[in-house]
Amino acid sequence: MNADTQDSPAPAAAISHFKSTTWAGKYLDSSSYRLIPTSPRYLKATGEDAFFARTINTPTTIPYCLSLCRHDLKLPEGGSPFNRIASPSTKSSPSPTPSVFDCVWLLHLAEPGINGHPRTAHGGVLACILDELTGMCAILHQADRSIPIYTASLETRFKAPVILPTDVICRAWVTRKEGRKYWLRAHILDERGTVMTEGEALLIESKTKEKL
Numbered sequence: 001m002n003a004d005t006q007d008s009p010a011p012a013a014a015i016s017h018f019k020s021t022t023w024a025g026k027y028l029d030s031s032s033y034r035l036i037p038t039s040p041r042y043l044k045a046t047g048e049d050a051f052f053a054r055t056i057n058t059p060t061t062i063p064y065c066l067s068l069c070r071h072d073l074k075l076p077e078g079g080s081p082f083n084r085i086a087s088p089s090t091k092s093s094p095s096p097t098p099s100v101f102d103c104v105w106l107l108h109l110a111e112p113g114i115n116g117h118p119r120t121a122h123g124g125v126l127a128c129i130l131d132e133l134t135g136m137c138a139i140l141h142q143a144d145r146s147i148p149i150y151t152a153s154l155e156t157r158f159k160a161p162v163i164l165p166t167d168v169i170c171r172a173w174v175t176r177k178e179g180r181k182y183w184l185r186a187h188i189l190d191e192r193g194t195v196m197t198e199g200e201a202l203l204i205e206s207k208t209k210e211k212l
Contacts, residue, residue, distance in 0.1 A: 010035045014064040018106045021167060023191045032100045033068040039139070040132045041065055052132055056125065060113035067136070068104040075141055075177050097187075098173055103137040105129075105170040109162065121162035126197045129170055130156060130186045134201040137172040138182040148206040149182070160196040167191060180205040 018024040027033060040052035056062050107129070109121055116122030131154055138149055162168065172186035181204050188197040 010037070010066050011064075014066050014106075014108075017064045017108060018066055018167070021191070024106050024167060024169065027068055027104055027106065027169070028066070032070055033104060034071055036067050036069045038065050038067040038105070039136055052128070056114060056128075058113060060110050062107055062114070063110055064106075064108035066106040068106075069140055070100050070102055072100075073102060073140060076175060101171040102173040103133060103140060103171070105133055107168050107170060109164055109166055109168060111164040115164065117161070119164050121164055123156075123158055126158070126162060126188060127154065127156045127199070129188060130154060130172075130197065130199040130201070133170050133172045134184040134186050134199070135203060137174065137184055137186075138203045141174055141177065141182065142205070144209070146209045148209075149203050150206065152181075152202045152204045154199055154201045156197065156199045158197055160194065162188070162190075162196050168196070180207070 015028070019028060028035070040049045041057060043050055043053040057065075111119060114121050114125045116124075131151055134154070135149065135151060139145060142149065168188050168190060170186065170188050172184055174182055174184050176183045181202060184201045184203065186199045186201065187195045189195050
């Protein structure tokens, strides 16, 4: 997983689509965020990102995608590596959810290309979205983006079915960085703000830079 080298503006069709929705428009119009290229949507010469850039970038899968980054992006101070996802079987609570997120994706999820059950997004696709989003979020925090970064673990909880077609907001933030390790949390929400899928990820930078 590497940083995107594209400087292309956000797709006009995607901007038009999300501007037409009040809940998504508030992110696009917010002074807290700026639009950035969506790295995984660009196919690299090596074939990297082909799944996200081609396979699920079609009219029947995920046709519209926009990425936003908070203006005052910075690493958190302190915090624990993993603030475990709250579970009915435990007394632990998740870490506080911030009011502004490091990275936000606006996605239109279509059908039937990502269906699991009828008109329902496949859980594997939702996990893939969390994986790509947390990876991109970690890259935004890297001091040297020529260093590859890899997902070491991703814990996912499916809280509600994602009925298709629909627009969703995906948000991620770093909870801690220690050496080459980044710990992150991420959510997929519907237009009402209901968290439908949540995850915690650990990403680790390679010890060596990528050879060009």
